Amino acid sequence: MTASSIYVHIPFCEQICFYCDFNKFFIKNQPVDEYIEALGQEMKWAVPHTIPLKTIYIGGGTPTALTTKQLKQVIEDVKACAADPSAVTEFTVEVNPGEVDREKLDMMKACGVNRLSIGVQTFHEKLLKRIGRAHSSQEAKDTVEQAKSAGFDNISIDLMFGLPEQTMEDWQHSITEALGLGIQHISAYSLKIEEKTMFHNWYRQGKIHPLPEDTEAAMYEELEAKVTEAGFNPYEISNFAVDGRESEHNKTYWRNEEYFGFGAGAHGYIDGIRYANLGPLPHYIKAIDSGSFPLRETHQVTAKEKMEEEMFMGLRMKEGVSSKRFTGKFQQSYYDIFSEVIYELTEKELLHDSGTSLHLTEKGRLLGNEVFEKFLLVYE
Numbered sequence: 208m209t210a211s212s213i214y215v216h217i218p219f220c221e222q223i224c225f226y227c228d229f230n231k232f233f234i235k236n237q238p239v240d241e242y243i244e245a246l247g248q249e250m251k252w253a254v255p256h257t258i259p260l261k262t263i264y265i266g267g268g269t270p271t272a273l274t275t276k277q278l279k280q281v282i283e284d285v286k287a288c289a290a291d292p293s294a295v296t297e298f299t300v301e302v303n304p305g306e307v308d309r310e311k312l313d314m315m316k317a318c319g320v321n322r323l324s325i326g327v328q329t330f331h332e333k334l335l336k337r338i339g340r341a342h343s344s345q346e347a348k349d350t351v352e353q354a355k356s357a358g359f360d361n362i363s364i365d366l367m368f369g370l371p372e373q374t375m376e377d378w379q380h381s382i383t384e385a386l387g388l389g390i391q392h393i394s395a396y397s398l399k400i401e402e403k404t405m406f407h408n409w410y411r412q413g414k415i416h417p418l419p420e421d422t423e424a425a426m427y428e429e430l431e432a433k434v435t436e437a438g439f440n441p442y443e444i445s446n447f448a449v450d451g452r453e454s455e456h457n458k459t460y461w462r463n464e465e466y467f468g469f470g471a472g473a474h475g476y477i478d479g480i481r482y483a484n485l486g487p488l489p490h491y492i493k494a495i496d497s498g499s500f501p502l503r504e505t506h507q508v509t510a511k512e513k514m515e516e517e518m519f520m521g522l523r524m525k526e527g528v529s530s531k532r533f534t535g536k537f538q539q540s541y542y543d544i545f546s547e548v549i550y551e552l553t554e555k556e557l558l559h560d561s562g563t564s565l566h567l568t569e570k571g572r573l574l575g576n577e578v579f580e581k582f583l584l585v586y587e
């Protein structure tokens with residue numbers, strides 16, 4: 208079965224945030240047009256015949272760092288992969304506050320983009336500066352309003368918690384502001400201090416201090432309680448949506464299904480092979496110019512790895528791992544493979560078997576990583 212989802216990576220940003228370890232470059236003086244041309248070429252090679260495309264996600268970096276014309280080109284190129292563009296049910300573009308005007312929004316709408324994911328992170332002015340964001344809290348709210356008035360009715364925002372010096376009051380304020388926007392989806396992640404970021408340097412120098420784990424856990428619980436009360440479904444550990452607005456594209460990942468990934472540093476999963484593209488722009492463009500796929504590495508996923516992934520990705524979702532789907536994919540039940548782990552985690556009340564699926568309990572959601580690790584250890 209061919210993949211029906213495409214991820215496209217736009218690795219340019221107007222400003223580099225202090226915590227970010229994505230493949231991204233400060234846009235000034237970058238070969239943006241050459242990149243877009245190379246990206247279009249990569250898509251044509253990988254998808255020589257159109258496919259029954261269902262979801263598209265253009266992320267980054269920041270797609271909205273591109274001009275309207277450049278972004279339109281990328282959108283047209285990815286749509287050209289679809290056998291029937293009108294059958295694409297979800298088409299998301301990531302947006303940074305302050306980087307869209309009515310013209311860019313109208314272009315996206317007219318081209319079939321029907322979901323925006325806006326990187327807000329926090330509504331606290333001082334914290335926005337502390338983490339290196341380029342926009343103000345007001346700009347974030349204005350961007351949401353602009354998107355709504357341009358006709359978008361499927362808007363997600365990203366929030367971060369566990370930020371240095373963030374208090375519970377700051378976090379509650381951000382949640383309240385988010386819920387006041389009339390949006391349909393919230394993604395919320397705790398800060399991870401990643402290598403090769405400004406935050407990592409500062410952390411090593413003792414200039415920033417991560418929040419204690421129990422404070423982070425309390426922040427997560429606060430979020431879950433508030434957004435659930437407001438009518439959002441916690442359909443995945445870090446994602447909350449009103450009815451009918453769950454991210455279909457991201458479910459491709461959590462259901463461990465295949466997808467194309469295009470662009471510098473993008474990852475994909477096709478025909479049982481996970482691959483990663485070259486990250487640096489000159490390498491990516493050079494590979495395409497010389498007629499070859501810009502691959503950095505490929506990995507044939509083994510049957511064991513597939514089963515592990517099926518479990519720890521699927522358990523992130525509230526619906527959990529479907530017994531029927533697992534058996535359909537692997538011709539064995541999850542009990543045939545993971546019985547010891549399942550019994551142990553059920554005993555600890557971290558996992559629950561509904562009869563048709565396995566999913567995390569409330570306690571399990573708070574200790575997700577502990578649960579996921581167990582499934583990885585089975586084959587060590």
Ligand code: SF4
Nearest residue numbers: 220223224227267268
């Ligand atoms: S968080 Fe987003 S906007 Fe900030 S540097 Fe990373 S990709 Fe760019």
